[in-house]
Amino acid sequence: MRPTASIARRYLLLAGLVPAAVAAAPDAGAQGGAPCAPGGPAPTVTAEDRQAGAAGPLTATHDIDIQADFSDGSSPDVQISAPAGVHVKGMTVISDAPGALPITLSWTQFQADGSECNASTTTTLQLAAPALLSFGKLPRSLQPRRIKFHGAYHGGGWVLTFRIGPHTDLRPLELRFRGIGRAKLPSASMPFKIVNASLRDLEPGIDRQRYLRGPKWQVTSRVNFQRTALFLEARVKTGSLHWHPVGNEFVALQAGRQILRVRQAGKCRLAECSWRIFKVQTGP
Numbered sequence: 001m002r003p004t005a006s007i008a009r010r011y012l013l014l015a016g017l018v019p020a021a022v023a024a025a026p027d028a029g030a031q032g033g034a035p036c037a038p039g040g041p042a043p044t045v046t047a048e049d050r051q052a053g054a055a056g057p058l059t060a061t062h063d064i065d066i067q068a069d070f071s072d073g074s075s076p077d078v079q080i081s082a083p084a085g086v087h088v089k090g091m092t093v094i095s096d097a098p099g100a101l102p103i104t105l106s107w108t109q110f111q112a113d114g115s116e117c118n119a120s121t122t123t124t125l126q127l128a129a130p131a132l133l134s135f136g137k138l139p140r141s142l143q144p145r146r147i148k149f150h151g152a153y154h155g156g157g158w159v160l161t162f163r164i165g166p167h168t169d170l171r172p173l174e175l176r177f178r179g180i181g182r183a184k185l186p187s188a189s190m191p192f193k194i195v196n197a198s199l200r201d202l203e204p205g206i207d208r209q210r211y212l213r214g215p216k217w218q219v220t221s222r223v224n225f226q227r228t229a230l231f232l233e234a235r236v237k238t239g240s241l242h243w244h245p246v247g248n249e250f251v252a253l254q255a256g257r258q259i260l261r262v263r264q265a266g267k268c269r270l271a272e273c274s275w276r277i278f279k280v281q282t283g284p
Contacts, residue, residue: 036109036111042121043068044069044070048067058127060095060127061096062200066080066092066105068091074109076107077107080103082095093125096255098130102122105121131167132254135259139158139160153274158234158235159233161229164223164230171199173197173252175195175196175219176250177250178191178193178248178249179249181244182245182265184265192249195212197232198223206223216237217234217246219250220233240269241270242269244268246264248264261279261281261282262279262281
């Protein structure tokens with residue numbers, strides 16, 4: 001959505017935005033007639049990180065809203081083009097790579113004789129590296145030493161909360177799960193079930209709960225309404241009073257970086273499990 005003029009006045013004018021002279025050659029996104037003559041008016045270009053707000057730097061993986069203000073008060077239809085791999089949605093750009101990001105703004109304007117011409121200007125955005133998505137301290141239920149009694153690990157599940165801050169990496173969280181109905185770990189050759197937990201509108205399903213299911217076990221992910229946290233919950237899923245053998249493996253990654261890996265094998269009933277194997281790994 002294109003920001004309103006009142007919002008645009010509050011946008012942070014970046015020192016890293018370097019407008020070039022209005023180009024003599026037409027841009028592919030512009031519509032109209034011949035190229036405008038060199039030296040014509042160029043707009044003042046401002047940018048704001050939608051998630052971080054006007055006070056912070058622009059962050060890679062975030063929605064960067066662009067505003068072009070013309071000194072004569074005109075408001076032509078401005079189109080943006082960017083390098084391959086950068087997502088452009090109207091006047092918003094999203095790049096997963098930190099560093100310099102050149103973008104080109106193109107528009108059609110009227111000349112003194114009433115004819116149309118095409119103009120463009122180039123600006124470079126400076127994107128800071130995002131903060132890593134993290135969950136803080138592990139809960140007791142994911143600390144093997146604290147749940148081990150009489151040679152077995154006891155528990156019926158766990159919950160993790162990932163905080164989504166103003167500069168957090170918003171690339172999707174990839175969730176992998178494989179499970180079997182035996183009291184042993186799945187083999188390395190067994191394929192994972194995979195779902196993506198979305199953290200931004202760029203990927204579908206940000207407001208949907210995601211599920212991964214296996215024998216007697218389920219993993220769920222969801223983002224809260226304010227989109228300030230992602231919750232991961234794993235729990236036993238059976239109504240039986242009898243013990244059932246269970247073995248599974250769960251992995252959470254973001255952009256290929258492993259955040260969490262849980263492997264467990266044993267037996268479960270109702271809301272409790274007794275694990276013979278219970279291994280937790282955080283980080284890569």
